[in-house]
Amino acid sequence: MFLLIIIGLLLIIIGIQLRRGKWYGIVAGNNFKDKPIEIQKKGALGASSITLLVGSFLIIIYILDFFGIQTGFLIIPVLVIVIPYSFFLYINILNTSLNMENKDSI
Secondary structure: HHHHHHHHHHHHHHHHHHHOOOOHHOOOOOOOOOOHHHHHHHHHHHHHHHHHHHHHHHHHHHHHOOOOOOOOHHHHHHHHHHHHHHHHHHHHHOOOOOOHHHHHHO
16 A cells, blocks of 8 residues: 555656646657757646546555545546646647648748
8 A cells, every 4th residue: 555655656756847848849759859848848747637637546445444434436536637637738749740741841
């Protein structure tokens, strides 16, 4: 159970680093710095939101389990909130990257 809090804290640290702009290139698949900074910022913002959400959720699960509260039904809010949010971000990022590629080809 202690692993939940370690992974939760690591995900929160990763989310903070992404929001600060330290790892834009890693998230956007931009290892060679060839994509515009706008695409990198949007990708990092979405990824940091998801990592902060999952990290805080893991810490909440650890706290609830520590006090003996049943956590079986907590999967329902995750499925209802996180999955549609991630699909929305994925579609948004794809539209942005396609628009940027169309501007480059003109």
